[in-house]
Amino acid sequence: MSTVEITGILGEEGPLTGSELVERVGLEPLDLWRLCTTSPNILVHRLGRRFLRLDRAVAGYARLSPSIRREFLTYTLLDLVGRENRLEQRATDTTAEIHRISLAKRRLAAQTMETVVENLAEAAVVHDTACFILAGDITYDMAHRVPRPERSTGKLVLGSDLDIVIVTADDFDPSLREILDDTIYQKKHFLLISPSYREEIDYLIKDLATVRRQVTFDAFE
Structure with missing residues (x-):
C-alpha cells in the first residue's frame, strides 16, 4: 500500500479515524501511522490529551498514555491537506462523543x-x-x-x-x-x-x- 493509494482513499472518504483507515487499507496500525505522519499531503489531527502514567513494568517507570497505537486508532483523524474545515467538524463531533x-x-x-x-x-x-x-x-x-x-x-x-x-x-x-x-x-x-x-x-x-x-x-x- 503506497501513500498515493492512502491519499486516494482519504480523498474519497475522509476524514477518517486511524481505525477506519486501517480497516480500508489492511496495514498494521503502526506501519500506517508512519506513512500518514510523514506524508506532506495528509492532515493528522490528534484529539484529547496525553498524560504520564507511572508504571513499574517499563524502563524509566513512566510511559505516555494513550500509547502511539491507541492514539492513532481511536484519537486521530486523517484527511487531505486543504480540507481543514471538514476535519475540524469531524473533530468536534468525535470529541463530543468521547466526552459522552x-x-x-x-x-x-x-x-x-x-x-x-x-x-x-x-x-x-x-x-x-x-x-x-x-x-x-x-x-x-x-x-x-x-x-x-x-x-x-x-x-x-x-x-x-x-x-x-x-x-x-x-x-x-x-x-x-x-x-x-x-x-x-x-x-x-x-x-x-x-x-x-x-x-x-x-x-x-x-x-x-x-x-x-x-x-x-x-x-x-
Whole structure:
C-alpha cells in the first residue's frame, strides 16, 4: 500500500479515524501511522490529551498514555491537506462523543460504588472512613468503547476500564475491608459478564498509611 493509494482513499472518504483507515487499507496500525505522519499531503489531527502514567513494568517507570497505537486508532483523524474545515467538524463531533462515553463511564463507576456501599450492613462506617476516587481515562475525558479482551477471562469488554482507588482510614476494620473487597469483586464480575454492560472495574483498596508512604516517592511502589 503506497501513500498515493492512502491519499486516494482519504480523498474519497475522509476524514477518517486511524481505525477506519486501517480497516480500508489492511496495514498494521503502526506501519500506517508512519506513512500518514510523514506524508506532506495528509492532515493528522490528534484529539484529547496525553498524560504520564507511572508504571513499574517499563524502563524509566513512566510511559505516555494513550500509547502511539491507541492514539492513532481511536484519537486521530486523517484527511487531505486543504480540507481543514471538514476535519475540524469531524473533530468536534468525535470529541463530543468521547466526552459522552467518558461521562457515562464515570456515572456507572460512581453508581456502582454507591450501590456497593448502600448494601453493606456497616454502610455508615464506610461513608465516614473510606474515600472512593475515580482514576484513569474516564477522569481525563479520554474514555473509549473499542472492544478488547479482558486479561483474566478473555471476555470482550467495551473499552476503557472503570479505574477506582478506595482509600480507607488506618484503623479501618480488616473484616469490613474484606467484606468491601468481596462486594466490589462481585460487582466487577457482574459488569464483566453482563451483556448489558461488558465493563471492567479495576480497583485497589489501600489505607492512608500506604498513601502517605507512596506520596513521598522514596521508592516506586
